[in-house]
Amino acid sequence: MELPADLPDLPVRALLGEITATLDRAGAAVLVAPPGSGKTTLVPLALAAAEGRVVVAEPRRLAARAAASRMAALLGEPVGRTVGYSVRGDRRVSRATRIEVVTSGLLVRRLQADPELTGTHTVLLDECHERHLDADLLLALLLDARAGLRPDLRLLATSATVAAQRLADVLGGERPAPVLHTSAREFPVDTTHVAPARTEPIESCVARATRRALSESDGDVLVFLPGVAEIRRVAGLLADLSDVDVLPLHGRLPSAEQDLALRPGPRRRVVLATAVAESSLTVPGVRAVVDCGLARVPRMDHRRGLSGLATVRVSAAVADQRAGRAGRQGPGRAYRCWPEHEHSTLPRYPEPEIRTADLTRLALELTCWGSPTGAGLTWWDRPPEGPLNAALSVLWVLGVHDEAGRLTDRGRRMADLGLHPRLARALLDGAAEVGARAAAEVVALLDDDGLATDADLDLALRRLRDGTAPGSRRWRAEADRLAALVEPDTTGKPAQRADPALVVALAYPERLARRRAPGSPVYLMAGGTAAELAPGSGLADAEWLAVASADRAPGRSHGRVWLAARTDQELAVRAAPRMVSTVDDVTWADGDVVATSRHRLGAILLSERPLAEPAPDAVRRALLLGIRTEGTALLRWDADAVRLRERLAFLHRVLGEPWPDVAEPALVTTAETWLAEELATARRRADLSTVDAGRALRRLLPWPQAGRLDELAPDRLAVPSGSRVRLDYSAGDPVLPVKVQEAFGWTETPRIADGRVPVVLHLLSPAGRPAAVTSDLASFWRTGYPQVRAELRGRYPKHPWPEDPLTATPTRRTNRAERRAQDSR
Incomplete structure (x- = not known):
């Protein structure tokens, strides 16, 4: 393979020879190059021309496709010849492919199947500074494979921020990897703050700023929004623009629609994009940027057991990257939709996903790698112990590993599907229960947060099937792909009634929920979290729900249900057998020992009955709880007992140890010791009221000093x-x-x-x-x-x-x- 003679004159071009030589010498390196410098396109071409097969790992599918298309265009070839790409559900490669662009998650799966990455000479990890969870995991696994199996595998990590030195330390091991720097030719960008008016929705402010950008600048306008819903709303507010094309750009779009935003058009364009356009992509023709100042990122609410996407303020580094998009081709303008005085309060860098996101998928990959806790791996940031243990517990419930932590055959099959473990479990088990197609349709909906526009999952499915919901074609194609993955597993198995709630429950058993009280919109989920239906939901009369999507409601102590399906107790028990338990509950309640046998689905009470013969140890614990709750007044204190306690209190105050502390807190704390004999036979409050407190208290007398009690006090x-x-x-x-x-x-x-x-x-x-x-x-x-x-x-x-x-x-x-x-x- 030879480099084209007419490579674009981008800043990184002057470094191509040095990059190749550095990798030959050190085996690993870090390239610090801002967006637009050519690191994603020119560097892989140079590496492939000099050495051998190159794999480029991109954090997003859209970026992977775009990078491959750009490199193929530079070679004057179609995608799939010298340069190809592989993303979930779409692959264009051939025997002639020397450069393959893949998503980080897909390369993790490939590494699991082939830890030596046979035939691969160099791996380029692009946009490492974005700190996506899959990218951090991929880096750790590549370093492990390189240390044990492929010392000749070359690694080049790219970053657009000053965090490069830390990356170099991780990449190099005992000796930091070399760091190479280049800078992009950037034109000045004039920044203006267009703050929302009081109570003005952010979409309205963004639309207002976009109209201003069109009137004050030439060229196209790139608008950053946190998600698909906001893109739709802003597009609606700009629908009256007659001489401008308003185009969406996000990872859920069909590739043809994505390509429209990535190519110059015949008229001025307003490109409404998510974070995919921050650094991994080049949107041509942009001379103005409108930044809403928000991003949607994965978040795990560990206290409530809810995972999902949260809308957060961008970091200062991300805001600078977004603004820089306006200065690629000439002087530009950036319009920031927040007050100028708030800019100094932005966090410096984005929070790494490994610290905040759901780690269940990472835990599955680590289990497949043979290191469930990540011990022995080199991390940029080690996975937090508590969240990782919680994720491993989820894998146990899903049947991914055995009691010793070893991957089961079922766990291996789930990992091979390339889905989140919950969705993999739902697809596999759901296919056996309701049929491959029905299960695949529900999983495709659950895996795409931009599809459901109603809280009722059954209604959302009907709209997708009849093609009236946005994204129906995308959903149908993904459902076809998923059904094909599990169709062989269900051959000859008669499917039961196609109940979407069962598939949801298989994915999220701890989100099975029962109404707290008749008529209440609040449900208690099996995981112990309360969640509320949105007003006007068509599910308001449901006694049981299988909750597909829920998050924490701001300012509330419980969550909010966004997507769910009706279900019943029978299905709930069938879907989550590992969460069903019968527990004898013996406690102190309403002033006495209460013994009850409770049948539960996680935190949800299914039934209960009085327990005739509670275990003695459980009764003892309940009585101790009663004493801690109500104090030693539960015992019989006659005058002699009171005087003994007063005399002991006097000696403890005057002489100290070994004379015991008989103040109320101390007696309550040590009740298990000095009341041991009485607690062994007591069964209820009435039994405690007959206990001679003075006789029991004498057990605290120190020996042999007890013989001097009448002398000293x-x-x-x-x-x-x-x-x-x-x-x-x-x-x-x-x-x-x-x-x-x-x-x-x-x-x-x-x-x-x-x-x-x-x-x-x-x-x-x-x-x-x-x-x-x-x-x-x-x-x-x-x-x-x-x-x-x-x-x-x-x-x-x-x-x-x-x-x-x-x-x-x-x-x-x-x-x-x-x-x-x-x-x-």
């Missing part, structure tokens, strides 16, 4: 009168309530806890009312007693009030009773 103290008075520990500090007359002759305040804590004396009148409070008895006799004596001797004349209490005889009796007692002696 005595229940009673002897006073001079001979009485043994009970100490009160309820206030924290120990209190001894004693009549003044019984304390005569007591010169020092008693102390407890090895003498560390003085007892607080509540000195009482003969009637038992507090007369004085002191922790310094000697001081009281000197200064406090004379005042107490003066106030109370007239009120209680029958009781002794000596002037010198230290020499007086302590007594519990009146004067007369004391004389009688002495006379009797």
Whole structure:
């Protein structure tokens, strides 16, 4: 193969020789080249001319087709001769093909089948900076294959951003791969912000900016929108333009319609494009760009178990790339549909899909590769552990791997289909249940988010079948392709009634949903997430749904159902047998132990009945939950138990360990230990109310220190009168309530806890009312007693009030009773 003599004079042309030499020397390299520099077209031609067969991996099907067409045109040949392409459902190659452009996902599948990539000399990974999930996975698998099987395989990764050094580190291993730079010839681009008016829909703002761009600039206008629905709405708003062709450009269009947008036309054009036109494609004739500032990206809501596409703000790098499209052929204009002051708040780069997207398909490929967790592979960004484990759990439910994590034959068949594992499972099992054609029609609808215009999946299918829905031809062609893939598997198998809900449920068993309450628009899905039907949905009377598409509703605690099919409990159980379980649920509810046997489909309750003989361990756990919920007041606390707890609390506060903490939080936490004996026999709340808390509490007493309990925190103290008075520990500090007359002759305040804590004396009148409070008895006799004596001797004349209490005889009796007692002696 020879390079044409009239190659376009693009910036990368001067580097072609250096690129080839660098790959010959290092085996891997990074080429930093902005869009429009020729890296996607000229470099593969040069590599194929110098060495051998080249495979170019593109992140999107549209870009793969366009790149192959452009290279073939440079050679003056039809696509499929020297330059060909392979994308899902479409392949144009021949024995003469030296350059094959493929999607990243398809090359992953090819690598799985042939890890040596037999016959391939160089792989060019285009647009690596976009950080698509398939591209990151492909890079990791290629590096692994190169390290173990194909050290001679050359890798060239291209990037349009300064993230190239990190890519070079990953690509080179121990020594970073060489980095080559080139720059595109770019003309100045004048940027204008056209912010939406208050409450103005973004489509209206984009249409307004597009009309302005047509009036203020020459040439074609490239408009960036997040998705197909927005493209349709903006096209409708521009339908009155009489001298301009308004053309859509997105990956779901038929190839003939895509080619219209990629070729110059006879009149000015407005090309309404998704992110496919950011960097992988060249749209000729563009002199103005209108950027809505939004992109649609894969997102996985791991908390709710919902995956799908989310509309997010673009990054600053993406906004710059989009604007740069206006400066390819001359000075251009860019119109940004957001306020100028918001531009500085944009994220610097796009978030890598591997951090945010559903990883189920990646997990399947890793399982096929023999490394389900990705261990041992070199990653640009390693898959997050939690999301990857969740994806592996999904594969288990779908039957992709066994308990040891090994790929099953069924899993291998699902991987070979090239679909998301959920859709592969739906196609395989659905074909056996409802027939290959019926299953393929539903899977083709589920795999194309631009087809359904109604929440009722049955209605969407009818419209596609009769050709009244947009994209009907595309859907029919994909259904034909899918049916052909599984037709041999269903030969001779009688199909049951063609129920689309069954196929949906096979793909998304955790999205089987049951209405929460009669008349409610909110459904509980088997995965535990609540989701709401949109108002006016034709499914409003359905008791059960098989939900095909749902996402998180902004500002709400549950999701929103966008596409679903009616179903019933019988089908739900049949479609998701691994999610059906019967669980004995023993818990604490409504103030008592409740034991119930529950039959569930995931989080959905199918039926329940009382459980007569719950397991003892389950009852014990329920009782402990009751104690954690309602506290130790569930037990019987008599006066002795309360006093024991107060004394222990005092010792723990004063002496610390080993005296136990008996505060409520501590007792609740350790209930399983000190109540073990009682919990072994209790069955309900009533049993707890008979538990002697004091007896159980004594199990917390430390040994051998327990023998000193009455010494350190005595229940009673002897006073001079001979009485043994009970100490009160309820206030924290120990209190001894004693009549003044019984304390005569007591010169020092008693102390407890090895003498560390003085007892607080509540000195009482003969009637038992507090007369004085002191922790310094000697001081009281000197200064406090004379005042107490003066106030109370007239009120209680029958009781002794000596002037010198230290020499007086302590007594519990009146004067007369004391004389009688002495006379009797």
